[in-house]
Amino acid sequence: MNYIIGVDSGGTKTEATAFSLEGEPLEQCITGFGNPLVDYDIAVRNIKKALQTIFSACGKDCKLVVIGLAGVDSSGQKERLESEFSFLKVPIMLINDGKLAHLSILKGKEGILAISGTGSLVLGYQTSQWLRVGGWGHLLGDEGSAYDIAKKAIQRVLFEEDSGQTYSELSVSIMNYLQVTDVLSLVKIAYQLNKGEFSKLAAVVGKLSTTNELARGILIKSAEDLAKQTIILINKMGNPQKRISIGINGSVIEKNQLFRKAFFTYLSDNNVKVQECEKTEPTTKGAYYLFKEGWQNK
Amino acid sequence: MNYIIGVDSGGTKTEATAFSLEGEPLEQCITGFGNPLVDYDIAVRNIKKALQTIFSACGKDCKLVVIGLAGVDSSGQKERLESEFSFLKVPIMLINDGKLAHLSILKGKEGILAISGTGSLVLGYQTSQWLRVGGWGHLLGDEGSAYDIAKKAIQRVLFEEDSGQTYSELSVSIMNYLQVTDVLSLVKIAYQLNKGEFSKLAAVVGKLSTTNELARGILIKSAEDLAKQTIILINKMGNPQKRISIGINGSVIEKNQLFRKAFFTYLSDNNVKVQECEKTEPTTKGAYYLFKEGWQNK
Incomplete structure (x- = not known):
C-alpha cells in the first residue's frame, strides 16, 4: 500500500x-x-x-x-x-x-506558527511560500523564548544588585535555584550553563508568576515580544486586515497559560484577527x- | 630608594x-x-x-x-x-x-570611571569603597560596549530581513565587512566569531556614523545606555546633587567623539553635574x- x-x-x-x-x-x-x-x-x-x-x-x-x-x-x-x-x-x-x-x-494550510521553547521563531506559510521572523538564536534574537525569559530574570537580579536594592522574591528564587548566595557566583554559573540548562530558569519564573508581579511582568513582556514579531510577519505577508490562522508550538507558549494569554491579547489589542489552531x-x-x-x- | x-x-x-x-x-x-x-x-x-x-x-x-x-x-x-x-x-x-x-x-580621588571597550563597566570609588554597575559580560550586560554596538548593528540587519525591507547602507556595510551576501551566512559567522572579533563590527558602525543616521542612532543609544548605568551608580553613591568627577576609559568612549558627546550630553540632560577627568x-x-x-x- x-x-x-x-x-x-x-x-x-x-x-x-x-x-x-x-x-x-x-x-x-x-x-x-x-x-x-x-x-x-x-x-x-x-x-x-x-x-x-x-x-x-x-x-x-x-x-x-x-x-x-x-x-x-x-x-x-x-x-x-x-x-x-x-x-x-x-x-x-x-x-x-x-x-x-x-x-x-x-x-498544510496558510497561516502562522508561533514557536516558543528554548528558542523562538515565527513562521508563516502563504501561497506555497515560507516566511520567517526571528529565530536568530540566543545571542541575536529568540525574543519570547525560555532563554529570553531566563535572561530577563537574571538581568533583574543584576539590576537589583546594581541599584543597591534588597533582593526581590524573584531574585531570591533564582539564586536559590542555582544554589548561590551572591551575584558574582550567579554570573559565573550563568556563563557556564549550556543553553538548555540556562533556559530552565524560565520554569522558576513561570512557577512564581501566579503570585509574583515581577515574574508576571517578565512573562508578559516576553509574550508581547513574540507577538510583536508575529505582527512584523503579518505585515510582511500583506493584507493584515484578513483573519489569520495562528498555531502555537513549544513548551513555553503551550504550557504557560499567562504567556499564551498575553500573546493572543497583545495581538487582538493590535487589531489582529486571529483564528486559533489547536494542536490535535x-x-x-x-x-x-x-x-x-x-x-x-x- | x-x-x-x-x-x-x-x-x-x-x-x-x-x-x-x-x-x-x-x-x-x-x-x-x-x-x-x-x-x-x-x-x-x-x-x-x-x-x-x-x-x-x-x-x-x-x-x-x-x-x-x-x-x-x-x-x-x-x-x-x-x-x-x-x-x-x-x-x-x-x-x-x-x-x-x-x-x-x-x-586616587572619589568619583566614577565609565569604561567602554570590548566590554563595559561603570566603577565608583567613595569613602574608601568600590561600587560598580554593569560589566556583567556580553550575555547579560555590557551595555554601551563595542560588543553591544556590534550586536545592535547585526540585529538591525536581521530586523530589515524580518520585515522584508531593502537592506540599508548600514546593513550592506556590515555584510560587506563580513564578506557575506545573505543573512543566514551572516548569522552563522556571527556565532563563530569570538568576542573580540565580533566587537570589531563596532568600528564599521563608528566609521559610518558621521554620514549615516542608523549608525549614528546605534552609537547614541549605546552611549545613553552607559550613561543610564552611570546614573544608577550615582544614585547608589547617594547625594546625586553633588558635582561628581567622571573619567572615561576604553577604545569606544575615548576614540569615538559622537559616543563620548552623547554620553556626557545624556548626563547633563539628566541634571548630573559633571567634572570631567582627563586621562593624563x-x-x-x-x-x-x-x-x-x-x-x-x-
Whole structure:
C-alpha cells in the first residue's frame, strides 16, 4: 500500500510515523536523538534505524519521506544529510523542524506558527511560500523564548544588585535555584550553563508568576515580544486586515497559560484577527499534509 | 630608594612601571600578555619577568606591587595568583584592571570611571569603597560596549530581513565587512566569531556614523545606555546633587567623539553635574595613587 513517512528528529528522540494517503497512521517507530548538531553519526544512525523499521513493516511503496530537523536551513549539512538517505531510493525532503510542526498544526494550510521553547521563531506559510521572523538564536534574537525569559530574570537580579536594592522574591528564587548566595557566583554559573540548562530558569519564573508581579511582568513582556514579531510577519505577508490562522508550538507558549494569554491579547489589542489552531495531531503528520498539498512545488 | 610598582596586565601586553614615593616614574618594563584567562602559565611568567626586571633595576626597597587584571574578582584565581608572587616578599595587591584605571585617571580621588571597550563597566570609588554597575559580560550586560554596538548593528540587519525591507547602507556595510551576501551566512559567522572579533563590527558602525543616521542612532543609544548605568551608580553613591568627577576609559568612549558627546550630553540632560577627568598618565600610575591614599585600608 502507498504511504508516506514523517520524521520528527529532536534533541532527545526521533519519532517516525507512516501515514496512509488518507492520513491514517499505519506504523510508528521511536529511536534515540536525531539532531545532527548534537552528534552527527549517532543522529543519522537513529534516523536510519527508525526509517528502516517502518520500511520493513510497511513495504516498498513509500511515496515520500519528510524529515523535520532543527537548524537544517543554516547548518550547512543539508546536502550531506540528503545523501545519507539517498540509498533508500524514495523522495526525501529535509525541512526545518518548525516547518514540519507548522504543516501538522495548520494542516498544510496558510497561516502562522508561533514557536516558543528554548528558542523562538515565527513562521508563516502563504501561497506555497515560507516566511520567517526571528529565530536568530540566543545571542541575536529568540525574543519570547525560555532563554529570553531566563535572561530577563537574571538581568533583574543584576539590576537589583546594581541599584543597591534588597533582593526581590524573584531574585531570591533564582539564586536559590542555582544554589548561590551572591551575584558574582550567579554570573559565573550563568556563563557556564549550556543553553538548555540556562533556559530552565524560565520554569522558576513561570512557577512564581501566579503570585509574583515581577515574574508576571517578565512573562508578559516576553509574550508581547513574540507577538510583536508575529505582527512584523503579518505585515510582511500583506493584507493584515484578513483573519489569520495562528498555531502555537513549544513548551513555553503551550504550557504557560499567562504567556499564551498575553500573546493572543497583545495581538487582538493590535487589531489582529486571529483564528486559533489547536494542536490535535503529532508533528510527524506534517509530512502527510505536505504530500497532500503538493510537496513537489515546495 | 623606596618605590612602588604598578602592573597593567592586558590581553596583548603587560606593562610594569616603578614610581618613586613622589610619583615619578623610575623604570618601565613591557612583556607579553598578562591575562591569566588567556593562558595562566604564560601570563604569570610574563608578569614575573616584568617584575623581576624592575626589581633588578630599582633594588629591594619596593613598598607595594599593584597588579591590575581583567576579571580578577570573578575568576576565582585571585588567591592562586597571589601565591604565585608571594616569593617576591613584598606586599602584593591584585585588583580589577578597571580599578587600576580608575585610580590612575581620577588620581586616587572619589568619583566614577565609565569604561567602554570590548566590554563595559561603570566603577565608583567613595569613602574608601568600590561600587560598580554593569560589566556583567556580553550575555547579560555590557551595555554601551563595542560588543553591544556590534550586536545592535547585526540585529538591525536581521530586523530589515524580518520585515522584508531593502537592506540599508548600514546593513550592506556590515555584510560587506563580513564578506557575506545573505543573512543566514551572516548569522552563522556571527556565532563563530569570538568576542573580540565580533566587537570589531563596532568600528564599521563608528566609521559610518558621521554620514549615516542608523549608525549614528546605534552609537547614541549605546552611549545613553552607559550613561543610564552611570546614573544608577550615582544614585547608589547617594547625594546625586553633588558635582561628581567622571573619567572615561576604553577604545569606544575615548576614540569615538559622537559616543563620548552623547554620553556626557545624556548626563547633563539628566541634571548630573559633571567634572570631567582627563586621562593624563599611564594606567600603572594607579598603583602610586593607591599607595598614597593608604592602600592598607582598601
